[in-house]
Amino acid sequence: MRESAAERHDRLLALVRERGTARVSELADRLGVSPVTARRDVEALAAKGLLDRVHGQVSWPERQGAAAGGRTGEGLVLGLLAPSATYYFAEVIRGAHEAAARAGARLVLRISDYRPEDDRARTEGLLTAGAEGVLVAPGWRGPEDRLAYGDWLAELPVPAVLLERSADPGSSLDSLDRVVSDHGHGVLLALRHLLGLGHGTPLLVARGDSPTALAVRAGYAEALVALDVAAPGPVIDSVPADQDPEGFERAVRALHEAVTSGRATAALVHNDVDAIQIVQRLAELGVRVPQDLALIAYDDEVAALADTPLTAVAPPKRQVGRHATELLVERLTEAPDEEAARRHLSLLPRLRVRASCGAPRPGRAF
Known part of the structure; x- marks a missing residue:
């Protein structure tokens, strides 16, 4: 590569x-x-x-500010707690590592495997390993995890930045720095693109087992209002094919019925892996992408590798890691008498157009 x-x-x-x-x-x-x-x-x-x-x-530069009593990033130890080191979070980690290296800092990693009950102990392990500040992407799967396993974050004795996680307004976590992808904007990009190609309102096929999946679902509802369109049917619940084959087949059959009945000619699918497997199963049932169904995947991890390369929404994962690390280094090196405002930074996804949406539909406005 x-x-x-x-x-x-x-x-x-x-x-x-x-x-x-x-x-x-x-x-x-x-x-x-x-x-x-x-x-x-x-x-x-x-x-x-x-x-x-x-x-x-x-x-190597003489860092400005050191003579005035401020610290530099050189020699800092930063901790990073992530729910996974693969798929989506691999790029977030990579961006954080790059930013730490540029600051002359060392990054220490812990993985939670999406077990939010272990997040606190793993973060304390980072502090024991010498972390002077932490980047935290808790292993929450839904709002109930955030309520049950979230308050400890606001009590940390070191600066902390939330990664790809939000907090309820007014909660203790809402006062923390955070850097997130604006998934609502990503969904809006996808729907606007498909509508611009002349399709009716796209269906959403999505999981419900992660903060990203829930943000995509919420973004879909918001996008329908913003674009003043009505959904052609309820959101189709998707599940991993290897974990729940019957549930996966139900999702495929629901999308197949929507296409063959004429209710939908376009769909947004979260995530890439599910989208690729759904396209394969639909082909076995006689529905072709993009001829019969225009499809956009969400995440853009492996979408380009499908038989028909999939148009995909690409959250700025690597940039999330970079910006969060730069923000943490800034917190750790600011002068003691500074009272910098906390920041909630939202980064906008991009739409990467490939073959799975086809050409504009004849007779429809582009």
């Missing part, structure tokens, strides 16, 4: 941090890139204050 610019920047920063000072030509050799690419990378990082550049050489 081709290395991204962000990954190359991280390697470059690590080299300079290790050596203290290095020539641009030397960095190009060590990174395996052209001198022009290395010079461009150095200029970009220097512009952000991550490197000092003088006469063809770069050096």
Whole structure:
């Protein structure tokens, strides 16, 4: 897989941090890139204050603010609690790791396996391991978990940033910093795209076993109101095919009936894995994507790998990890007399258009 610019920047920063000072030509050799690419990378990082550049050489910067009694990110230990290290959260973790490396901080990871009852003990383990601040994505599956296993977060003795999790307005958790994807905006993008292709209101096929799934469902209801359209039927409850084959088949049959009866010609499916398996099963039943059904997946982890590459809503997972880590480092390095306002940061998903939506429908407005 081709290395991204962000990954190359991280390697470059690590080299300079290790050596203290290095020539641009030397960095190009060590990174395996052209001198022009290395010079461009150095200029970009220097512009952000991550490197000092003088006469063809770069050096690790003397951090501004240290002399005034403030801390730098160098040497910090950050903790990250995630419900999983695969699928959706793999990219969140990756973004957090990149941002920590850029700040010269060490990131320590704990995985909850979606067991919210263990979140507190695992976070305390991060503190024992030396974490001076934590990024926390609790293993909640629904609102009941948040109520039962959430209050301890507001009592942590170190700064904390919530990842991809929200809180009830006015609750103790609502005063924490948080960085989330705006899933409502992602759903709106999907529905607007399908309506623009001339389809009637798309159906939603979604799970109900995670905060993302619940946010997609809530976003669907909000999007229907915003677009002034009525749903062609109730939300179809989806379940993992490997865990509940009968429930999965019921979802496929419900979508199949909606298509063959003419009630729906488009659907939004959460998540990618379910969408791919649903498309495969529909084909066995004689419903083709995109000829008979235009389909958009939600998450964009593996959507592009389907036989018919699936158009997908892509939450900014990696950027969530990066921004949350940068915010945590800022909290840990701000001067003691500063009283910076807490932040609730929402990042907007993108729609990646592929083959599964087909062309605009004839005779319909685009």
